[in-house]
Amino acid sequence: MDILSPLLQALPADVVSGPGEIDPRYFGDWMLRDESAHPAALARPRTTQDVATILRTCHAYGAPVVAQGGRTGLAGGATPVPGCVLLSLERMRKISPVDSASASVLVECGATLEAVQQAADAAGLLFALDIGGRGSCTIGGNISTNAGGNRVLRYGMMRELLVGLEAVLADGTIITALSPMQKNNAGYDLKQLFIGSEGTLGVVTQAVLRLHPKPSTVQTAILALKDYAAVLALLAAAKSHLGSNLAAFEVMWPNFYKLGTEGLGQQPPIAPGHGAYVLLESMGTDSAHDDSHFEALVEEVFNQGVVADAVIAQSERQRRQIWAVRDSSGEFPRTFWPNVGYDVSLPIGEIGRFIDACDAQLASRWSDIRTVWFGHAADGNVHIAIRLPGASTQPEGAFDEIVYGCVADFKGSISAEHGIGILKKPYLGRSRTSAEIATMKLLKQALDPEGILNPGKIFD
Structure with a gap:
């Protein structure tokens, strides 16, 4: 051919x-x-x-x-x-003027996430999706994997930030649904088919993205806690006190915290020795009261014994230093390498037991195994990095069996943010029933009968 x-x-x-x-x-x-x-x-x-x-x-x-x-x-x-x-799609980068009336923007799907963020910011609005690869990842890729990131707790995943899209089917048919209207129940919502489908059902070319008011206040703290039970108590208090202002609730377990501070030669913002660390962030628009309201929450959970220690950022510089600890996973190639990484979701209340069970199974197989745990725990998303010191190659397949086996035991998902692709394809059945997978294949057959779109991804 x-x-x-x-x-x-x-x-x-x-x-x-x-x-x-x-x-x-x-x-x-x-x-x-x-x-x-x-x-x-x-x-x-x-x-x-x-x-x-x-x-x-x-x-x-x-x-x-x-x-x-x-x-x-x-x-x-x-x-x-x-x-x-x-x-x-790297040449298709056009970003149309922001539509302030509908708080939306039409973009071509080769535009980078960062470029869209900047366009929204210039118009006095916020495009809420934010992930570490913002300068390189594209809107089309974000849609195809239903990207999440640091602000899912407040704004939702890419699915919630997408108003309309245009996609091309396998045979060249163009499906255009680019209206900025939020309410449109005229038949099936076809855009949902392409979100998270990893390019197997069609190629997304344009999208209408939902924008939000730009926060005028930001409060950030890092808190030390005894264990995951205390993390859950803090999360409940934060939701109750901060409501919709709660923007980030990032949890770091001790091994990650040590690696992200002392491992990089950085002074820890809070002394090590605790069972868990939470980066808590609130974003609001009430400059007269947001700071005091946030400080009152931190004081209350401290007085209740939920939190053992806390540091509230007093400047943008301190805020960046706190976030640098959480973002230190980007330094793993320098400090914790080679490793095998995982991106999974669990019911929020089960995360602590899941980590204990998974760690125990890994340690029973390899006595010198090293693991680090961190993630957006308030939305159930946990990231794992596993390393067997001294091994010339990491036993990735054996790690997979244990981690995804534990995920299945706790009724979680093998993929929280990054899709299935090739690497997770053998384990799709750990998170989806045979009926669900059969329905996915039925959709694939209907929209791509020749199987030309991204073959071999998600499932065979």
């Missing part, structure tokens, strides 16, 4: 590159690369019509298509397959 020639005939010459011209950066995402896949072509469209032409041509010739955004995923979802056409 020669897909390159038909693509060159159907599209402008600068849109399609042959296999010998493909830069190696397109051969995978942050976690999984395959330079032996030998893609047949790289297509970099400039318009939705270009995308439709590419998919229509590939559909006619039965050529597989792997769509790519910023290639910042952690599950292998953007990894090429042999003979595929790599479809990069």
